[in-house]
Amino acid sequence: MSFLEIVQNQYLSILFGGLAGVGTAWLTQRVLNKRGVFSYFVNHQKLGMTADDAVFGSVAVTWNGNPIQHLYLSTIELKNESLNDYEEVFVKAFSNDTALLSERTQILDTPNMVFWSDRYQRKLTVAPGDQPSDYQKNLHSSEREYFLPVLNRGQRVQITYLNSGKTDAMPHIWLDVPIKGVKLKFRPPQNQVFGVPQPRAALVGGLIGLLVVFPLMILIDITWLSALLSLIYGVAVLVPGAYTLKAIRKVREAIGG
Numbered sequence: 001m002s003f004l005e006i007v008q009n010q011y012l013s014i015l016f017g018g019l020a021g022v023g024t025a026w027l028t029q030r031v032l033n034k035r036g037v038f039s040y041f042v043n044h045q046k047l048g049m050t051a052d053d054a055v056f057g058s059v060a061v062t063w064n065g066n067p068i069q070h071l072y073l074s075t076i077e078l079k080n081e082s083l084n085d086y087e088e089v090f091v092k093a094f095s096n097d098t099a100l101l102s103e104r105t106q107i108l109d110t111p112n113m114v115f116w117s118d119r120y121q122r123k124l125t126v127a128p129g130d131q132p133s134d135y136q137k138n139l140h141s142s143e144r145e146y147f148l149p150v151l152n153r154g155q156r157v158q159i160t161y162l163n164s165g166k167t168d169a170m171p172h173i174w175l176d177v178p179i180k181g182v183k184l185k186f187r188p189p190q191n192q193v194f195g196v197p198q199p200r201a202a203l204v205g206g207l208i209g210l211l212v213v214f215p216l217m218i219l220i221d222i223t224w225l226s227a228l229l230s231l232i233y234g235v236a237v238l239v240p241g242a243y244t245l246k247a248i249r250k251v252r253e254a255i256g257g
Helices: 003-008 010-036 118-124 134-142 198-217 223-235 238-255
Strands: 037-049 051-053 057-059 061-063 066-068 070-080 086-094 098-107 143-151 156-165 174-176 183-186
Touching: 037 061, 061 070, 070 086, 086 156, 098 134, 098 143, 118 134, 118 143, 134 143, 143 156, 198 238
Parallel strands: 037 183
Antiparallel strands: 037 070, 051 057, 061 066, 070 156, 086 143, 086 174, 098 156
C-alpha cells in the first residue's frame, strides 16, 4: 500500500484523526488535573528488633535508654506536582501503629529545614518545672504538623522519622495537606527511566508506536526489515516514551509561567 493510498483511505483518516483527538484531550486533561496535585511516598527501613533466641542469644534495642521492640527509619517525600506555587502550607503526619521518635526534615535541593507549626508547638509546650502530660506524649508519638511559608511547583520535602513499631508488621505513616483545590496522592516508589517513572514511559512509548511508528512501517514492502524495525522499537520503547514525557513536563512548566 502506497503512502498516497493510506492518506486517501477514509477509514484510516477517521481512525488516526480520532486517536489524535483522544490523545490531545487526554494530554490536556492531564495538564489541567496537575494544577492541584501533591504526591508522597514512604520508604521504611528496619534497623533492628529486640529478640531472645535460644540459638543466637538475646538482642536488645534501646532509644535514649528506653527499650524498643521494632526500630525503623522511615523516609517520607512530599512533592508539589502542580503548576502553581502555594503559600502557608500545613503538612500533617500521623500514625496509629508506630511511635514517632526523633526526626529530620529538609526541603530538597535547598539548605532549608521544615519546622513545626505554631499551633502544634503550643500544644507541646511544657511550663518550667512541669512534666509533659500523657496527652502531649501521645500527640508527639502519633502525629506531627509542619508549616511551610512557600512550597513552589516541583519542590520536594523530605521528612525522616526514627520510629518504634507497635506490631510485627511494617508500620504505616500517612500525610495530610489540607489545601483547597489540591489533591494529595500516595505514589509508591517506581523504577525511573531518564528521570521518568518506567510504567508511564512504557505507556507513552507504546502510544507513540501505535499512532506513528507502526503505521509508517506499513509503507515498507520488505517484510523482514519491517519486522526488525518493530522488534527494535519494542525493545527501546521506553526511550521515546521517557523523552516525550520530559518534553511534556517542560511544556507544563512553561504554561505554568
